[in-house]
Amino acid sequence: MWENGIDIYSVRVIRTRTNLYFGVGAIQYFADIADQLTARGITSVLVVTGRSSYKRTGAWEVVEKILNSRKISYALYDRVTPNPTTMQADEATALGKGIRAQAVIAIGGGSPIDTGKSAAILLRHPGKTARELFSQGFTPEGALPIVAVNLTHGTGTEVNRFAVLSIPETEQKPVIAFDCIYPTWSIDDPALMTGLSKEQTRFVSIDAVNHVIEAATSKSTNPLAVMLGKNTIELVVRYLPFAEKDPGDLNARYFLLYASMLGGLSFDNGLLHYTHALEHPLSALKPELSHGLGLACLLPAVVQAIYPQESFILADLLKPIAPDLEGKPEEAHEAGKAVQAWLNKCGVTQKLCDVGFRREDIDKLVDMTIKEPSLAGLLEQAPGYANATSVAAIYMNSFMPLV
Incomplete structure (x- = not known):
């Protein structure tokens, strides 16, 4: 390596x-x-x-x-x-x-x-x-x-x-x-x-992974955003277990930090869309909710939703997590479950129902996402056509684990 x-x-x-x-x-x-x-x-x-x-x-x-x-x-x-x-x-x-x-x-x-x-x-x-x-x-x-x-x-x-x-x-x-x-x-x-807790270590690393999945699949993406995204996910998947096992492992922290920096550059070039647009209302309503945990709740459903439009890029991007994906649109559910399995392996099993949301909250969450101008701008970058229906579907599919 x-x-x-x-x-x-x-x-x-x-x-x-x-x-x-x-x-x-x-x-x-x-x-x-x-x-x-x-x-x-x-x-x-x-x-x-x-x-x-x-x-x-x-x-x-x-x-x-x-x-x-x-x-x-x-x-x-x-x-x-x-x-x-x-x-x-x-x-x-x-x-x-x-x-x-x-x-x-x-x-x-x-x-x-x-x-x-x-x-x-x-x-x-x-x-x-x-x-x-x-x-x-x-x-x-x-x-x-x-x-x-x-x-x-x-x-x-x-x-x-x-x-x-x-x-x-x-x-x-x-x-x-x-x-x-x-x-x-x-x-x-x-x-x-090195003083970050295991939870903080997981959540901030998951944030970096979300950055590049969105940046590599947005309407503004480019080869640089995709390449940076591939490196980011490879490094996070490889080094996160070492940092969790030994928080003082400077080698692991170095490459997780490098991955995070690459992720920041990736979405500076490719922008963000669904996961961040939908997470912001979650932590606006519940400020105690970690941003990374909110993203983790949403990510499997987002991958499932966008995979048919971006199957080639996502299959390549997710190889460290789901090596068997072939880039076929019909693999969308499999891709979402693979991301969910990786999150579970990292010790993050929570869904929206576990962090205090109810299905009755969906209408309000959708309204907050669609009507906030800066979040609507993120949705404009989403693959396909993002609207209230697609946003509601992602929230709904994030209440419980994908099965």
Whole structure:
């Protein structure tokens, strides 16, 4: 396997639209980033994090020491929760305004980084709110420079132009996509992820798999998105069992993180459709629901639904999971069950009925999916023709295991 020749301790700069420091020990290269901030005349930054992981992983100890050594002042917003809200982005922005922040440093998984991206826009647009931003009330003209210190191997947000926040009062969870929120610099250090629990490890890895299944089968897909998708699934299937067996296995974390990064690039190019469009209403209604678990509940039914239109691509993409698929449209149910079997093997057996939803909720879920403009935009990317009927069918087929 090609991975055997990789020195995971050799930190490399991977250049996409973001300058990404990747490898074990990459957090120490925050010093290089701080020097570049200083060279740009940046002396004040807003730091956006969750409640504890930024300290527990050791990331903050390194970042704070380097900021102080470079005489870069900061304000710390450390109240981002899973499924973050527009209110949190507004609070972070207000803190940044108080110190006249010139850049944003986000430390965490998708939630803190997406909140930090949002604050970076709002700090460039005084008087605007996060709810306006996520309700398409204005189109940003730019954002402050963003530094992303990533603490999970799932979202890919450290290398792409997307952000997601919930609007609790309207029960919406929209997505935005703007070039101005590509992080200028990012850090992917596998050593910061050894503290992820088994559940977190599974869920973030499942998120990466969902990204590429959707990106490779969307109406906007391209050969790059498909190729990145194949590599992502191969790596997740190969290395997830090692990370679950030994959370401190840096080799496994390295390649799961690399897979996640590839997944972020894949959907940055190919976009998303059904699974993410249908999951956002789930976690908007139940903020305690892990995004990755919501995706896992939906994925087998989504694969079954789209397989007839994308059988050749999916048969190739899913080879590590379902090697016997031949790319025939009539294999749709078999493909969905194969994905379900892989999820079960990973220890994820829950369906919508297990996470608190009832069949009576389907009409509301369909309505939320169809009427939210950003989610309707995702549905436009789905293979075939996505409508209320196809969305309802996927929700219905996700209540119980496929049989």
